Amino acid sequence: MEKKVSTTAEIRSHIKACAKLKKSAMETFEEVHNIYGDQQPSYRTVSRWLKKFKDERESVKDDVRSGRPKTPQRKFNNKVWMTKHGKRPVIAKRCQSTKKILYAIFFDREGVVLQFPIPEKKSVTGKMYKYKILHKLKQQYKKKRPKTGIKGIFLLHDNAPAHKSKLVTDFLSKEGVIVIPHPAYSPDLSPCDFFSIHKT
Template sequence: MADLREQRVCIKFCFKLGKTAAETHQMLKQAFGENRLGQTRTYNWYKGFKNGRTLTDDDDRSGRPSTGKTPENVAKVRDLILQDHRLTIQHVQHTLKLVNKEFYRDVLRRLREDMRRKHPEKWHTNDWVLHHDNARPHTAYIVQEFLATNKMAVVPHPPYSPDLAPCDFFLFPKMKIKLKGRRFDTVEEIQAETQTVLNTLTKKDFQDAFEKWQKCWDRCMRSQGDYFEGDGAE
């Protein structure tokens, strides 16, 4: 394939000229032929420049960056180790409740148990599906193995598609409204306020989120994989 960085420079150039993502992809097709970047990658780079990205070099690594390394967590880990130098990594992770592949696998175990107790009819017929995004703990091997072993059907999540993730379009915005502009001294305070938000959610809130989730997927399918923003596929 032709120099990828050269094509990314061309995408940035087209964006600055006011070309659309579709026009940019068509121009790459004319210039590079079969060696051009695919449509999805072209649109993703175009969106990056539109959102303020300036560099054309590829990222050092793919995937969502870890959010577990905060000053508060670093201090807690240091205190735990000073108290007991024999602590294992697993014990530290469990104590701090960091979201990693092991933690997420345990979340899925609890989810299956809740399904068994609260929806036995769906449990027996296995008539339910799981939808999560492509965060690294979700795609880890031990998580994928757990899903396969327990025959849990998973809805595939396209990359760079926060509009399809209920947490992104439903849950996180509600939390931001409650927490925006406030300062917290400890992680525990943040957890307590977050729990307060969760406790205010009603059955109708979740019904509305599910209906919006369905509309987002319908819009995605109507676009047939093409890139769009907002109501671009309406």
């Protein structure tokens, strides 16, 4: 027997009729399968719609959903009236915005100590953090504290792989930097919070 070509609404109407006859989900699924063959929805879908109709739903259509329409509107919006020999107007295209720059910034209670721009298309590795960033920080503290330099400062940074690498932890330990433990999944202090730490 040739299977009937059907629409979604038609199949849902059949499920609705089964709901009126108080048939079970399995009975309804088998009946739909026998009538519509490969076009029938899954058992889960049949069961879901059967429950909706038993809960007194009447419409077999999908609920209206908010959000972006499925059909792209850009080409439609770009349509213009033109004369036979007229030239199509130039349509403005969105330009690439200004590129963002990632910084490694260090603060103490007096303000910003170091701002280090991360090179474009580079990620912060343990090697970069030690030889580029922490080395620069060490130089800054040598100017601020000629006698002790970076030794004895308290450093709070998160648990990023670069910060936890052996290369970095060994360097900080050797330089006498005291690393403040940072609990896992704990948010970093906001830069403005550092300025609320008053001098003692």
